Amino acid sequence: MSYVIRKLLLAIPIVILATFVVFLMLYLTPGDPVSALSPPHATAEQLDKIREEWGLLDPPWVQYGRFLWRLGHGDLGTSVGFGTVDESVSWLIAQKLPNTLMLMGLGLAISYTMGIPLGILAALKQNKAADRLIMVFTLVTYAMPSFWLGLLFLLLFSNYLGWLHAEGTSGGIGNIILPAMTLGIGNAALTTRMMRSSMLEVIRMDHITQLRSRGIPEREVIFKHALKNAVLPVITVIGLDIGWFVGGAVVVETVFTWQGIGYLMTEAINRTDFPVVQGCILVMALFVIIGNLAADIFYAYVDPRVRLG
Amino acid sequence: MNQARLSPRKRLNDTLTQWKMIGGFRQSVADFIERGSRNMMVVIGSTIIVTLIAFALLAPVLPIIDPTLQNPYEEGKGPSENHWFGTDTLGRDVFSRVIWGSRISLLVGTVAVLFSLLIGTSLGLTAGYFGGKIDYLISGTIDLFWTFPAFLLALALAAALGPSLSNVMLAISVSYWAGFARLVRGQALTVRERLFVEASRALGARNSRIMFTHVLPNCLAPLIVWASIGVADAITIESSLSFLGVGTQPPAASWGYMLYRGKTYIGEAPWIAAFPGIAILVAILGFNLLGDGLRDVLDPRLKGLRR
Numbered sequence: 001m002s003y004v005i006r007k008l009l010l011a012i013p014i015v016i017l018a019t020f021v022v023f024l025m026l027y028l029t030p031g032d033p034v035s036a037l038s039p040p041h042a043t044a045e046q047l048d049k050i051r052e053e054w055g056l057l058d059p060p061w062v063q064y065g066r067f068l069w070r071l072g073h074g075d076l077g078t079s080v081g082f083g084t085v086d087e088s089v090s091w092l093i094a095q096k097l098p099n100t101l102m103l104m105g106l107g108l109a110i111s112y113t114m115g116i117p118l119g120i121l122a123a124l125k126q127n128k129a130a131d132r133l134i135m136v137f138t139l140v141t142y143a144m145p146s147f148w149l150g151l152l153f154l155l156l157f158s159n160y161l162g163w164l165h166a167e168g169t170s171g172g173i174g175n176i177i178l179p180a181m182t183l184g185i186g187n188a189a190l191t192t193r194m195m196r197s198s199m200l201e202v203i204r205m206d207h208i209t210q211l212r213s214r215g216i217p218e219r220e221v222i223f224k225h226a227l228k229n230a231v232l233p234v235i236t237v238i239g240l241d242i243g244w245f246v247g248g249a250v251v252v253e254t255v256f257t258w259q260g261i262g263y264l265m266t267e268a269i270n271r272t273d274f275p276v277v278q279g280c281i282l283v284m285a286l287f288v289i290i291g292n293l294a295a296d297i298f299y300a301y302v303d304p305r306v307r308l309g
Numbered sequence: 310m311n312q313a314r315l316s317p318r319k320r321l322n323d324t325l326t327q328w329k330m331i332g333g334f335r336q337s338v339a340d341f342i343e344r345g346s347r348n349m350m351v352v353i354g355s356t357i358i359v360t361l362i363a364f365a366l367l368a369p370v371l372p373i374i375d376p377t378l379q380n381p382y383e384e385g386k387g388p389s390e391n392h393w394f395g396t397d398t399l400g401r402d403v404f405s406r407v408i409w410g411s412r413i414s415l416l417v418g419t420v421a422v423l424f425s426l427l428i429g430t431s432l433g434l435t436a437g438y439f440g441g442k443i444d445y446l447i448s449g450t451i452d453l454f455w456t457f458p459a460f461l462l463a464l465a466l467a468a469a470l471g472p473s474l475s476n477v478m479l480a481i482s483v484s485y486w487a488g489f490a491r492l493v494r495g496q497a498l499t500v501r502e503r504l505f506v507e508a509s510r511a512l513g514a515r516n517s518r519i520m521f522t523h524v525l526p527n528c529l530a531p532l533i534v535w536a537s538i539g540v541a542d543a544i545t546i547e548s549s550l551s552f553l554g555v556g557t558q559p560p561a562a563s564w565g566y567m568l569y570r571g572k573t574y575i576g577e578a579p580w581i582a583a584f585p586g587i588a589i590l591v592a593i594l595g596f597n598l599l600g601d602g603l604r605d606v607l608d609p610r611l612k613g614l615r616r
Contacts, residue, residue, distance in 0.1 A: 010452070017453050021465055028469035143593035145545060147552045147568060148586035151575050159576045247460035251549050255572070266553050269468050281465045288458050 018285040077275035089279035100260030110184030119195020142189035150182040150255035202230040239295025350602030357595030374402040395580035406562040418540040424482035429489025437497025454487035496528040530607040537600035
């Protein structure tokens with residue numbers, strides 16, 4: 001139990017760092033921070049009004065304190081660039097979040113349903129043609145930038161074959177497949193490599209040799225005994241994959257104009273809508289932190305050596 | 310024996326033997342080249358990288374069209390004899406822009422990794438060598454940055470600082486150094502307990518001398534591997550940032566930015582985005598191959614370094 005508590009305590013400074021980075025963003029902008037919050041060609045009176053509204057005249061630590069206080073109440077500020085009505089950032093994000101979660105979930109599923117069987121196959125056929133082929137495939141897909149893969153998918157499935165309307169969120173299930181595949185395939189390369197090395201390690205262990213020497217069929221040895229041990233380290237890193245998926249989601253959503261928080265953020269960057277960018281980054285960072293924490297705790301749960309060691 | 314009838318590898322070996330390699334730096338280098346040349350991944354990876362560097366360095370003297378030259382009569386033309394990779398919507402030659410783009414990717418990759426290396430090594434070395442409170446403080450910071458996803462941090466910084474080449478390099482360096490620091494710290498922790506360090510200290514060597522002549526050289530192997538993979542990661546981050554519009558800006562012809570511009574015309578003029586994409590893929594593949602290969606050559610124990 002103390003292991004979990006230690007991990008939880010360690011997450012606190014990381015959350016604080018995340019809030020601090022997000023807070024600092026406004027002050028890293030070139031020039032006066034007020035210019036990042038105001039419409040272009042604002043008059044001096046308007047600027048003064050914004051300064052007062054945002055409390056930019058207070059000392060920095062007071063501003064940071066207020067920022068944290070508002071965060072604690074779920075208030076991420078107000079959008080400065082979207083339309084005529086000032087919309088609350090939390091509301092904007094809450095609207096888009098389900099789409100991102102759906103995309104990441106499906107991407108994760110694709111990544112594991114591809115990566116685990118491929119990894120097992122590569123390990124069982126080590127140094128044979130199938131293994132070589134799979135390893136080359138993982139090398140190439142890992143090096144392939146997700147935005148480029150996405151564009152290729154768009155070109156192939158949407159323009160040439162006309163099977164799927166890839167852009168946008170409306171239009172049902174067909175639209176999510178391409179972005180989710182793009183997101184999943186890049187991570188599948190990592191999963192495959194990890195599954196392969198984990199499987200290779202397990203099938204060389206004494207208890208597996210012992211099972212084989214007892215004449216138990218190979219199929220049973222692999223799928224009933226080896227797989228259980230080999231798949232564990234692969235499954236436990238799902239939490240760590242979240243970091244990869246969050247970064248990937250920003251890019252993939254932009255390629256497919258998928259209405260998630262990643263797309264919301266790139267739109268906000270282009271409109272210099274600073275509060276929205278800050279809110280999106282913070283939410284994504286929290287995602288990753290929670291994912292990492294979940295991975296640590298899950299790992300300790302399934303492998304007692306971690307929490308006792 | 311006739312030199313010409315030997316295989317290239319044998320010939321290399323012979324040459325190296327003639328160097329009278331007896332211990333020391335030359336021996337290590339010769340040994341390194343010999344082992345590296347036997348690893349397919351290292352050979353392919355370094356071939357790709359050397360070719361890229363050659364293109365980047367020679368771009369100004371190569372007989373290619375000016376990458377910024379706009380030709381209104383040749384807008385959005387497909388690949389042809391005059392324009393191997395076609396032209397973009399402003400009539401600029403895509404081939405020439407891809408060649409010039411290699412300069413930006415390599416520049417960002419190497420500069421960002423050098424800076425991360427500098428920050429990471431100095432912090433990691435200090436933490437691992439001195440231990441105690443200093444270590445506690447520094448390794449806490451390292452852990453913070455290690456957990457925070459590099460791409461998000463770089464994105465946040467780049468979005469705040471505004472799009473420019475130097476800001477991209479700064480953003481990547483600040484978000485990427487923790488990996489180097491972890492490596493060096495771990496290595497320093499074990500090396501400082503070794504007998505030769507104790508002997509050196511007994512002989513009255515100063516801390517700085519021990520750190521730089523004994524501890525740091527022992528960290529070199531994993532650092533080289535990590536740096537190679539780091540360049541690949543930096544190129545990925547740079548192109549992603551440019552693709553999102555917060556990276557390098559025109560007139561610089563960055564691969565990511567070319568994709569960002571070409572994205573809109575993917576249906577009508579796929580070559581505008583396709584070729585820069587291939588260039589990114591090849592560059593990342595090259596550095597990843599070199600890194601993976603070097604890891605096997607230099608230190609097989611590092612296999613767990615990256616999944």
